[in-house]
Amino acid sequence: MTDITHETVEHYAKLANLAFDPADAELLARQLGSILSHVEKIAELNLDDVPATRFVLPQEPAHREDEVRPSLGAEQALANAPDTESHHFLVPKVINVK
Template identity: 40%
Template sequence: MAKINQEDVEYLALLARLNLNEEEKKMLSEQIEEILNYVEKINQLNTEDVLPTFNVLPLGEKLREDKAKQEFNCEDLLKNALQRKDNFFKVPKVV
């Protein structure tokens, strides 16, 4: 059974930049212990015959063929622009 002490909880809270009161520290401690106990159970499983990685669905790329096509008219795209220069949107300079 995994045991986590108050110092561990305070250290984790410090790393996570959490300001916890005593009740929250106690609750977090209990939750972390539950998680560690579950991980301990998982570690006890026999995984000798299990491959390192396994996917339920077959792996494969389902890519479509790239086809160049003109979908938009430049004038239609720019007609609502506040400012434009030639065939481009004109926007404020951002540094």
């Protein structure tokens, strides 16, 4: 198992701006060490003859031909809006600029 220390977990948590109970650092260190051990084991495999795959199961292309269709008019697009003005949505101000 890869050794991850309590201090390493706290260091990376600080870099990632994560906060957790310091008592959990030891558990996280063991769990991360276990994950890294599995990754190291996978890295030992010779995968040269394994083709790269995007999907496990065969997939049909999800693409379709572009088709020009009429879009919604302003009245229809704004029909369910709670508040409008001059063909625009009105929304409450959420950013206070000082």
